[in-house]
Amino acid sequence: MGKKLSLITDGFIKNNPTFVLVLGMCPTLATTTSAINGLEMGLATLFVLVLSNMAISLLAPIVPDKVHIPVYIVVIATFVTVLQLVMQAFTPGAYATLGLFIPLIVVNCIVLGRAEAFANKHNVWESALDGIGVGLGFTLSLTVIGLVREVLGSGAAFGWKFMPGDGVLAFVMAPGAFLVLGYLMVIFNKYLKKS
Amino acid sequence: MEYFAIIISAIFVNNILLAQFLGICPFLGVSNKLSTATGMSGAVCFVITLATLVTYLLNAYLLVPLKLEFLQTIAFILVIASLVQIVEIVLKKISPSLYQALGIFLPLITTNCAVLGVAITVVTKEFTFGAESHMLDLPQALVYALATSIGYGVAMILFAGLREHLAGNEVPKAFKGLPIALITVSIMAMAFLGFSGMV
Numbered sequence: 001m002g003k004k005l006s007l008i009t010d011g012f013i014k015n016n017p018t019f020v021l022v023l024g025m026c027p028t029l030a031t032t033t034s035a036i037n038g039l040e041m042g043l044a045t046l047f048v049l050v051l052s053n054m055a056i057s058l059l060a061p062i063v064p065d066k067v068h069i070p071v072y073i074v075v076i077a078t079f080v081t082v083l084q085l086v087m088q089a090f091t092p093g094a095y096a097t098l099g100l101f102i103p104l105i106v107v108n109c110i111v112l113g114r115a116e117a118f119a120n121k122h123n124v125w126e127s128a129l130d131g132i133g134v135g136l137g138f139t140l141s142l143t144v145i146g147l148v149r150e151v152l153g154s155g156a157a158f159g160w161k162f163m164p165g166d167g168v169l170a171f172v173m174a175p176g177a178f179l180v181l182g183y184l185m186v187i188f189n190k191y192l193k194k195s
Numbered sequence: 196m197e198y199f200a201i202i203i204s205a206i207f208v209n210n211i212l213l214a215q216f217l218g219i220c221p222f223l224g225v226s227n228k229l230s231t232a233t234g235m236s237g238a239v240c241f242v243i244t245l246a247t248l249v250t251y252l253l254n255a256y257l258l259v260p261l262k263l264e265f266l267q268t269i270a271f272i273l274v275i276a277s278l279v280q281i282v283e284i285v286l287k288k289i290s291p292s293l294y295q296a297l298g299i300f301l302p303l304i305t306t307n308c309a310v311l312g313v314a315i316t317v318v319t320k321e322f323t324f325g326a327e328s329h330m331l332d333l334p335q336a337l338v339y340a341l342a343t344s345i346g347y348g349v350a351m352i353l354f355a356g357l358r359e360h361l362a363g364n365e366v367p368k369a370f371k372g373l374p375i376a377l378i379t380v381s382i383m384a385m386a387f388l389g390f391s392g393m394v
Contacts, residue, residue, distance in 0.1 A: 022223070022373060023220070024220075025216075025219040025220050025223065026216050026217055026218070026219045026220070026308050029216040029219060030215070030216035030217075069276075070273075070276060073272055073273075073276060073305075074269065074273065077268050077272050077273075078269065080268055081265060081266070081268050081269055084265070084268065085265060100312060100315060100316065100319075103267070103311070103315055104217075104308045104311060104312060104315075106268055106272050106311065107272070107305075107306045107307070107308040107311050109306055112306060170385070170388075173388065174213055174214050174384045174387075175381045175384040175385040175388060177216065177381075177384075178377045178378070178380045178381035178384055179377070179378060179381035181377050182374045182375070182376075182377030182378040182380075182381060183374070183378070185377065186369045186370055186374045189368075189369040189374065190369040
């Protein structure tokens, strides 16, 4: 049981996809203009990650080695299309805000990375747990980055405004994304990373 | 005039790396040296333009008439992946010297989200020109793709130049590597923000 649990919790700090593995930088920077947006993007990735991990761990024994990358990409693209259709139907608002970055989950290196590094060598349940762990780690870091940018940039947290007027607008725009990620990485390196 | 607006907007105002955040992974990954950054920019430029041409035609003459637009993501990524393979094989055959220069970057490009990003953008987004806005036609889409990849190259090469200098400086331990690079990119993005409102 402890081993199963560590599959999930490893994704938070030890194998954190954003701060340790430095994967999936594009959605991390682009969609974290507020905590809610970061959370939604993280959950969308989590959805694809869990399903593609499970499908790939089932498919891996029968896929010839030579064509495994194209096959994995098609599997991932299929789940992304499912996600696109589901989001269009049930959460059109989130679909519109995240926009281009939903189809771009296909080329998110986290998803293909976990398929290559974990799912094709483990059974379906372990792969699902790994997907949940890494997905939650990604969601957590995106939400934290989004929260910091929202607090500094628009004086609000999760849409709740605690300060009148605007914050430092640059934090919501492009430079703020790089700056906040850079400084959070410094904090992570200093206090959380075990050397 | 529209072409001019597309070019300036794609290179400076909406720079693909510094304003749209596409293709960040290779941007951070291979910008340690000026020479590799130049090679990567060349390969990206080539693939983005070619991929946009193919996916635009595929979308306009196959997916739209058959009402299969929801398959865009799958169809485009397959086209890009096979295109990169073909480019690799053809280059190896007809121009070994160019293959030497771009070769090692080509496999990385399949998972470069800039390529898929541009391909999806040109077929889904309406562009605004002054008072009116409309979808891009084929020549405009190609100009957009080319200009976007030039913007990628500009940002990449500038950053690689900065990073070569950064490597020789002493920075606090926790800032070493990526954090200081990200903070530098942030300052670059601020400079590029100065272009906004130009078009």
